[in-house]
Amino acid sequence: MALQLFNTLSRSLEQFVPLDPAGKNVGLYCCGPTVYDLAHIGNFRTFVFADLVRRHLEFKGYNVRHVMNVTDVEDKIIARVREAGTSLTQYTAQYEEAFFADLQALSCRKPHEIPHATQFIPEMVALIGKLVNRGVAYKASDGSVYFSIEKYRATGGRYGQLVKLDFENMRAGERVRSDDYAKESVADFALWKARVPEDGAVFWPSPWGEGRPGWHIECSAMSMKLLGTSFDLHLGGEDLAFPHHEDEIAQSEGAGVQECGHRFVKYWVHGAHLLVEGKKMSKSLGNFYTLRDLMTKGFTGREIRHLMLTAHYRESFNFTLEGLQGSRTALGRIDECLAKLRALAGNTPSATTPPWLARFSDALDDDLNMSAAWGVVFEWVREQNRAMAENTLTPVQAADALAAWNQADTVLGIGTAAETEAPAEMLQLLEDRQAARKAKDFKRADMLRDEIKAKGWLIEDTTKGPKLKKV
């Protein structure tokens, strides 16, 4: 089955066909983090979504080149650097490190390329130069360089591809930044921001004077440098569609990409936002979570990943602690089933692929319908459990089931819960309890059970004897 994705450009589902004539290589760009603080779980929803797109493409056999930028120079960062009295790189390094650690905790595959804005200044300057030469960008009286939407449109450029906006009636509002006041038109956006005293040591040379790049030009310069002037997929949060992505298109196509008869990006796919307890995250509401906050509460990355992957990427998702608890229970069922399947399969090699894997893949092909995909997974879990309870599952079937799960998991990225070996002390207590039970000294047996529980282990009495499980 062919993959269908919702392209924001056409606002409709489109069959995914790579630009690569061989149909093999796929270029994927996703706007990464601005490293001025710890990323919150809302940010991570987008990155988990991007990871899902990448994993499913790889599952389908595509050779994906995944690029995610790091915005390490930007207004907020500069303000924080000034407050902290530190250097730009020193300040951003800590948050970048935290970001990638969190990304790994969520089992997101690491992008193949992670370009930093500060390392692509020459490319950005070159791109801005191209735009100035083509007459669609101008240096204003404040020393900054702006992109002129009016001139871009006069050259045949189409501005407003992603979002239908009433540009004629756009007016300067309170949100127009003071450093943008020299623009010819309020809709114009900064490509190069002239150095101001508050920037401190954060500036680079350019033909238009010292300064720093605007946010939008970063992604245009880095994506085209690493993926070519025309590539397959550009992902990001829905809020980035305008102005960020719209401006990226204008800059990239305005610099001449469209002359080749190519579009900058073939498929724009946007992920919806995450709400917490039904509301937008905010510190004042007390519903603002970083990944670390949740891990401090005892939740794991795979539980959070599971929860984020239960909803469709284009629907806003309501994140709740109750839901996270539910993910823990749900994953526990998968873990139990897998453990039993492993015990049954032993070293038996798998022979055939069970049919449910195709249904799972079809669900993902349908615009990444994760709810349907999980439905397939859990129906499978129940079937396996039922068959094992009735002793009708053969070792070969169990091996087939496990092989199929491993395939599915290359997309899900859930893995298996790490089984902690019980320490000798616990095993001894368990043995003592068994002895007490055998002697019908249930008082002592229950006492030992409580002691084990107090030490963080749970006894599971099965027909095949007791097992210890870490709580």
Next chain:
RNA sequence: GGCGGGGUAGCCAAGUGGUAAGGCAGGGCUCUGCAAAAGCCUCAUGCGUCGGUUCAAUUCCGACCCUCGCCUCCA
């Protein structure tokens, strides 16, 4: 005001012109010395409201109500 999403069981969430996947919670059962854990079973005559089309609508059409997001900080 412009543009775009949503309203499906207690909660989360798929889906379909022919009578509602899955997960969590709840209930029952099995196992057990008892529990726990685990497993199985069960759990919406109804899909925001009112009309219309149709043999048949939650699914199509119209109106309305509610809700969320974006409209140059924002994943």
